[in-house]
Amino acid sequence: MPFRPYSVTDYVEDVSPGHGALPPRARYSSSDAASLSLNGTWRFRLSGTADAEDDSFAAAEYDAGGWAEVRVPGHWVLQGHGSPIYTNHLYPFPVDPPRVPTENPTGDHRLVFDLPRDWPGPSDGGAVLRFDGVESCARVWLNGTDLGEFKGSRLPHEFAVGDLLRATGNVLAVRVHQWSAGSYLEDQDQWWLPGIFRDVTLLHRPAGSALDFFVHASYDHRRGTGTLRVDSDVDGRVTVPDLGIDIGTGDEATVPVEPWSAEIPRLYDAVLATEGERVPLRIGFRTVELSDGLIKVNGRAVLFKGVNRHEWHPERGRALDPQTMREDVLLMKRHNVNAVRTSHYPPHPAFLDLCDEYGLWVIDECDLETHGFTEQGWRGNPVDDDRWTPALLDRAARMVERDKNHPCVVVWSLGNEAGTGRGLTAMADWIHHRDPSRPVHYEGDVDCRDTDVYSRMYAGHAEVERIGRGLDGGPARRRELPFILCEYAHAMGNGPGGLADYQRLFERHDRLQGGFVWEWIDHGIAHPELGYAYGGDFGEELHDGNFVCDGLVFPDRRPSPGLVEYKKVIEPVAVAGDGADGTVRITNKYDFADLSALAFTWSYQVDGETVESGGLPVPALAPGESADVKLPQPPPGAPAGEALWTVRAVLAADAPWAPRDHLVAWGQIRVTERRVPYVAATARPVRDDGVLTLGPGTFDARTGALTAIGGVAVSAPRLDVWRATTDNDDGAAWQSDVRYGPLWRKLGLHRMRHRLDGVLADEDALTVRTRVAPAARELGLATVYRWTSDGGRLRLTVSVGPEGDWQVPLPRLGVRFGLPAADRVRWFGGGPGEAYPDTRSAAAIGRWRSTVDDLQTPYVRPQENGARVDVRWVELGGLRIEGDPEFLLTVRRWTGEHLDAAAHRTDLTPGDQVWVNLDHAQHGIGSQSCGPGPLPQYHLHAEPAEFSFVFTPAPGTV
Known part of the structure; x- marks a missing residue:
């Protein structure tokens, strides 16, 4: 008998989108139609292969009790x-x-349910069974009847079931396969997670109800009017009470309206009434167009300050609840984010409702990525194979039809990293024809043959500037289009660096319409032993490690320092000025809103302490306008010291997304310079029985190593050039630029050796000469520690001279020492959070307090973290330390070497010392885990340097 393939391949490996499902349509909820959520606890059986079990489980009499x-x-x-x-x-x-x-792996799901008592009967219309998302292929039975099957994991599918329903004992059976032909189209950068992960709903469809409708609500910015037309497959009437509109479907009405924008998301409540039902609508009037080579909304060019958002929850994966989606939107709004690219699939529909309500521009992206075909040079890529085109068109249609009535959706995206081909052209043509009111995006279309936006990923600053200046060349059509970075500033681990430098380019060149940081959230999976798990922690044969943890918020949605930095970089109000003349320039950087919703305050600070504060009258500037505002005179009798003005813009009243006094933007203006600490070298070194004393300092007379300051035991400060490499230091394997982490390890900078060359105690100083160098290399750093004292204070001056041909920058340059005990830290400098040379925009100068534990940044994969910049002085562990010049401060309960060796935070065990790094400088952070490395101005070159620290015993400091 000839071999017969398993019948399951007829649909699992079929390139078609499936069969039996209803055509795609707009998603809506009817106020007159019944619905029943089928979410909850289902019976489940897992099989190892697609044909391991038969389909008898779909029968009503099947016993799934076990x-x-x-x-x-x-x-x-x-x-x-x-x-x-x-x-x-x-x-x-x-x-x-x-x-x-x-x-x-194949999961059989089974649910037995009863209809509500008031569920309409068959004579009152039909019913639809809707699945909002199933990964990756599902076959569905209701009461033993095979309804069909579908692919397209993050897209809705509906089945007509009205004649199959019973009052009680309905049996819904769903067989879900982890892998299917559809998996080839869903190779997004994320966890592969099979299951029914979005809502399952039974919907009553009254006779005479609309199957589909399209809301066209445009805005004419010249006249201030909106034009409304609602096309429907059945006749009905559309009413908008606030606008006095009462028209038939297919008819138009033009009336004065307030437009919708991400900054002012004005929605009008409306009703579509048909013979069978009343459908509530929320209408936002806005027009998107390509004009003058720019994306304009309501006649104005917009600047996208966006994020890429995967759906994620650390316990539930992509099965998000409404509260989590709302939390995402509120966090975005509170951090000045104005746009979302739904990477790389349409989100749960409730998320778009929230974007409509609170105001976010959305690039809605199709559930399509075939990235793995890069390994074959794109051979066999489905998007260039006509057999797959129906599946591609089905995916495009299910996205567009579901989401077409959302005003927040301003751009359609064909997908992500799927190469090029005829299938993408077919998708673009279909979308352009179905909805010409929105532009089409696809980053892979570098010639912009099918798309309306020139889009790139991770282009470096220099290239972005060339594009902004129109010097990038390329096809004529592309040169005429606006440019966005659909992905940039890879937010993996510590970083991303260079955000402020990108933003300056976006604001300088009109053609650059902003970008979308990759990405919103770390996809760490909550794990009882590891804290959060990432790739490889589940024994995967192939995995990409912690590359899945590359978000601006941690898995638990706590903002990372990267998000705090991004908020500052993209803030919608600029504050600048000259402390000498007491004037501050306020600039409105919104695209649509004036500044009437904001209140401004000033504070005058001396040495980080606020002396006086008050309100600052600022006019309600229109978008793009600036005004010079006079600050008050410095408070009379203010103490001498380093003085700053701090100007803040806060919400003047509660907003839907944040309470009154929420900080929107801020700036600081220097008035007077800092006084550099001075220590006269008046004390003399005293030697006694192998111990050398200099002022409050105690040293080992043989080695010159400091052992105590004023009775506080210390582990001697030594030059430190190593940092536990960040994800951006290590870079991505495919990066063509220099990846510094591997180079640093190759040079041996993680295992530097310290050679003592001489100890000299003269009349006013203790001088210790050393050479710090890695094994097996001729490179080195000649390092001199010079200690002086005025009797009460101890000054350390470190001089560093490179030896040999250093071809790479240093990770850090400073000293590290240990304290036996320290918990609370107080400092004057940049804060309150972490900052590095190219991630420092959000560091405000002030006096800050923290515990040692709270100074740590909980990156999912441990790495260099927690530095505070521009520190003038710090108090901890019974010491006060001042810097000349300002320094970077890091305090942790483990060494950099222990941090470097840890794979998860649970690997970090506090030791018996607190380790303090006082850094003269650090290398920049960059974005090279996928994007460009640090810009040249943030490189820490190996060159002669000198820096000093003043140590003072401070007994009250703990």
Whole structure:
């Protein structure tokens, strides 16, 4: 008998989008139609292969009492059944499209449910069973009837079921395969997580109800009017009470309106009434157009200050609840983010409702990525294979039809990193025809043949500037289009660096319409032993490590220093001025809103302490306008010292997204310079029985090593040039530029040796000469420590001279020492959070307090973190330390070497000392985990340097 393939391949490996599902349509909720959520606890059985079990479980009489239970929405691999898999772009199965492995985890889901007592009968219309998201392929039965199957994990699919429903004992059976032909189209950089992960809903469809409708609500900025037309497949009437509109479907009405924008998201409540139901609408009037080579909304060019957003929750994966989605939107608004690219699939529809309500520009992206075909030079890529085109068009249609009535959606995106081909052209043509009111985006279309936006990923600053100046060349069509960075500033671990430098370019050149930071959230999975797990922690054969942890918020949604920096860089009000003349220039950087919603305050600070503060009258400047505002006279009798003005812009009243007094923007203006600490070298070194004393300092007379200051035991300060490499230091393997982390290790900078060359105690100083160098290299740093004292204070001056041909910058340059005990830290300098040379915009000069533990930044993979910049002085562990010049401060309960060796935060165990780094400088952070490295001005070159610290015993400091 000839071999017969498993019948399951008829749909699992079929390149078509499926069969049995209804055509795509607009998503809406009817006020007159019943609905029943089928979310909750379902029975579940996992099989190792697609054909391991028959389909008898779909029958009503089947006994599933012995099955396990899972939550729906949910992923079974996050509920104790199998394991997640993380890859960036590699397919975790052999690339042989459309075939998938026989080892294909398959989850059978079963739910028995009753209809509500008031559920309408068959004579009152039909019913639809809707799945909002299932990964990756599902076959559906209701009461034993095979409804069909579908692919397209992050897209809605509906089935007509009205004639199959029973009053009680309905049996819904769903077979979900982890792998299918559709998996080849869903190779996004994220965890592979099978399951029914979005809502399942039963919807009543009254007779005479609309199957689909399209709200066209444009705005004419010249006349201040909006034009409304609602096209529907059935006749009805549209009413907008606030506007006095009452028109039939297909008819138009033009009336004065307030437009919708991300800054002022004005929505009008409306109703579409048909013979069968009343559908509530929320209408935002706005027009998107390409004009003068720019994306304009309501006649004005917009500057996207955006993020790429994967859906993620550390316990539930992509099964997000409404509160989590709202939390994302509120965090974005509170951090001045104005745009979201839904990387790389349409989000849960409730997220777009929130974007409409609170105001965010959205690039809505299709559920398409075939990135793994780069390994084959794009051979066999589905987007250039006509057999796959129906599936691609189905995905485009299900996105556009579902989301077309959202005013927040201003750009459609064909997908991400799927190469090029005829299928993408077909998608672009279909979208342009179906919805000409929005431009089409696709980064991979470098010639812009099918798209309306020139889009790039991770272009460096110099290239972005050339593009902004129109010097990039390329096809004529591309040169006429606006430019955005759909991904930039890779927010992996410590970073991203260079945000402020990008923003200056965006604001300088009109053609540059901003960008979208990669990405919003770290995809760490909550783990009882590791804290948060990443790729490889589940025994995956192929994985990409912690590359999945590259967000501006940590897995628990705490903002990272990167998000705090981004908020400052993109703040919508600029504050600048000259402390000498007491004038501050306020500039409105909004695209649409004036400054009437903001209140401004000033404070006058001396040595970090606020002396006086008050309100600052600022006119309600229109977008783009500036005004010079006079500050008050410095308070009479203010103490002498380093003086600053700090001007803040806060919400004048509660907003939907933040309370009154929420900080929106701020700036600082220097009035007087800092007084540099001076220590007269009046004390003399005294030697006694192997101990040398100089002022409050005690030293080992043989080695010159400091052992105590004023009775506080210390581990002697020594030159430190190593930092636990950041994800951006280590870079991505495919980066063509220099990756500093590997070079630093190759040179041996993580294992420097200290040679004592001489100790000299003369009349007014103790001088210790050393050479600091890595094994196996001729490179070195001649280092001299010179100690002086005035009797009460101890000054250390460090002089460093490079020896040999240094071809790479240093990670850091400073001293490190240990204290036996320290918990609380107080400092005057940049704060309150972490900052580095190219991530310092958000560091405000002031007096700050913290515990040692709170100074640590909890990156999912431990790495260099927690530095505070521009520190004038710090008090901790019974010492006060002043710097000349200002320094970077890092305090932690483990050494940099221990930090470097840790794979998870749970690997870090506090020791018996607190380690303090006083850095003259550090190398920049950059974005090279996927983007460019630090700009040249942030490189720490190995060159002669000298810096000093003044130590004073401070017994009250603990």
